[in-house]
Amino acid sequence: MADEGQRIDKFLWHARLARTRSLAKTIAESGHIRCDGRRIDRAHAVVRVGDVLSVPLPSGVRVLRVTSLPPRRVPAKQVGEVYETVQPARHINR
Secondary structure, three states: OOOOOEEEHHHHHHHOOOOOOOHHHEEEEEEOEEEOEEEOOOOOOOOOOOEEEEEEOEEEOOOOEEOOOOOOOOOOOHHHHEEEEEEEEOOOOO
16 A cells, blocks of 8 residues: 555544544645645545645644655654654744
8 A cells, every 4th residue: 555655634644643533634625735736625635655745734834745654643753754844834824
């Protein structure tokens, strides 16, 4: 499955970018995530190793590069093995 990619909602949950799988689905369907510059508005959009994601979170927008696709939710200490931060979080003015 790692060669084919992974659903973006599963990736967000496995990488601890969302607290629950349903929240990950909501974030993915909101239309605010960008994957390599293209807008994502479906929870079943595929993420592959090497993709650059721009993810809006309550703490700010995070830009990160996918380095691996974990088969299950990783421990907090191992999050650095799943993605690398391309740009530090910046806050969204609302």
